[in-house]
Amino acid sequence: MKTSNSETLTYQKAIEELQSIQEDLAANEIPVDQLAEKVKRAHVLLQFCRGKLRNAEKELKDILNEHEE
Incomplete structure (x- = not known):
């Protein structure tokens, strides 16, 4: 998924955009x-x-399961 300026969308960018929409x-x-x-x-x-x-x-679950084995 891309942002409007062709950068790769990250979780942080998505949250910031959601916050902006919510504020508006x-x-x-x-x-x-x-x-x-x-x-x-x-x-x-x-x-x-x-x-x-x-x-x-x-x-995280996979990592924890590997660690427990």
């Missing part, structure tokens, strides 16, 4: 014409973050 929503700073687009973007970012967390959890 809370302050009513998103024009109605862009609202659906921002909500869709937030959904994509949330899915990305969940995937990253699931992968990290699996890796």
Whole structure:
């Protein structure tokens, strides 16, 4: 997944973008014409973050299981 400037999206960048969208929503700073687009973007970012967390959890479990053996 890429950000708008062709950089690789990271968990940290996704969280920061989500926070920015949330702040704009809370302050009513998103024009109605862009609202659906921002909500869709937030959904994509949330899915990305969940995937990253699931992968990290699996890796940690694998490492801990190897250590216990």
